[in-house]
Amino acid sequence: MRIDVVSIFPEYLAALELSLIGKARQDGLLSLTVHNLRDFTVDRHRTVDDTPYGGGAGMVMKPEPWAQALEDVRGDSRPVLIVPSPAGERFTQAMAHELAEEEHLVFACGRYEGIDERVLDWAADSFDVRPVSLGDYVLNGGEVAVLAMVEAVARLLPGVVGNPESLIEESHADGLLEYPVYTKPSSWRELEVPEVLLSGNHARIARYRRDEQLRRTVLRRPDLLGKLDVEALNAADLAV
Numbered sequence: 209m210r211i212d213v214v215s216i217f218p219e220y221l222a223a224l225e226l227s228l229i230g231k232a233r234q235d236g237l238l239s240l241t242v243h244n245l246r247d248f249t250v251d252r253h254r255t256v257d258d259t260p261y262g263g264g265a266g267m268v269m270k271p272e273p274w275a276q277a278l279e280d281v282r283g284d285s286r287p288v289l290i291v292p293s294p295a296g297e298r299f300t301q302a303m304a305h306e307l308a309e310e311e312h313l314v315f316a317c318g319r320y321e322g323i324d325e326r327v328l329d330w331a332a333d334s335f336d337v338r339p340v341s342l343g344d345y346v347l348n349g350g351e352v353a354v355l356a357m358v359e360a361v362a363r364l365l366p367g368v369v370g371n372p373e374s375l376i377e378e379s380h381a382d383g384l385l386e387y388p389v390y391t392k393p394s395s396w397r398e399l400e401v402p403e404v405l406l407s408g409n410h411a412r413i414a415r416y417r418r419d420e421q422l423r424r425t426v427l428r429r430p431d432l433l434g435k436l437d438v439e440a441l442n443a444a445d446l447a448v
């Protein structure tokens with residue numbers, strides 16, 4: 209997969225050189241380039257923003273540097289252009305899977321009050337444009353959102369996570385939150401690991417874990433229950 213990120217703070221994205229994503233880049237599983245939007249300005253001050261038409265607080269990112277940058281990174285294909293924004297559609301694990309199938313992703317990090325809307329209209333000719341929000345809160349810019357999205361997508365690429373089994377049992381893989389986990393010692397500060405996990409009875413362990421997933425989801429994220437595939441629930445699930 210190829211990923212290009214355009215930002216006025218390329219240093220923000222340095223974290224993508226670390227850990228599993230850094231290793232995936234070194235191993236050639238992922239080609240990721242971060243571009244400085246200011247390199248695509250033509251004036252002496254390398255200006256990327258201006259005041260908003262219609263008035264109002266803050267500044268808006270100018271269209272010209274964005275068009276230059278996007279033309280530069282586009283390549284021959286039709287990439288997905290992800291524009292992080294609190295006004296976008298919600299990022300989910302399902303979207304991460306969808307994006308992991310793409311050949312080329314471009315992330316456009318807005319700052320200030322956002323990017324001139326005409327950039328998105330213009331880009332729609334040669335990109336699949338997707339404004340995407342991490343959640344219902346406001347960040348200062350797209351960079352932190354890009355760190356999260358790139359990590360969520362890249363770890364789904366073949367070979368990035370050493371043991372692919374761990375992708376199957378994690379939160380959101382089946383629409384539920386994941387079950388709690390424990391390691392040695394079995395007794396710690398008078399707190400015991402649930403007895404069933406020491407029993408060696410795989411059927412009981414599987415049932416216990418599934419019950420915990422359902423219990424946690426009901427308690428912490430009841431909003432997820434409405435989206436569950438009812439067909440995927442069995443009689444024992446419904447008894448919880």
Ligand code: ADE
Nearest residue numbers: 292293294341342347353
């Ligand atoms: N930029 C600012 N806030 C954001 C959010 N909630 N999600 C994605 N990008 C953002």
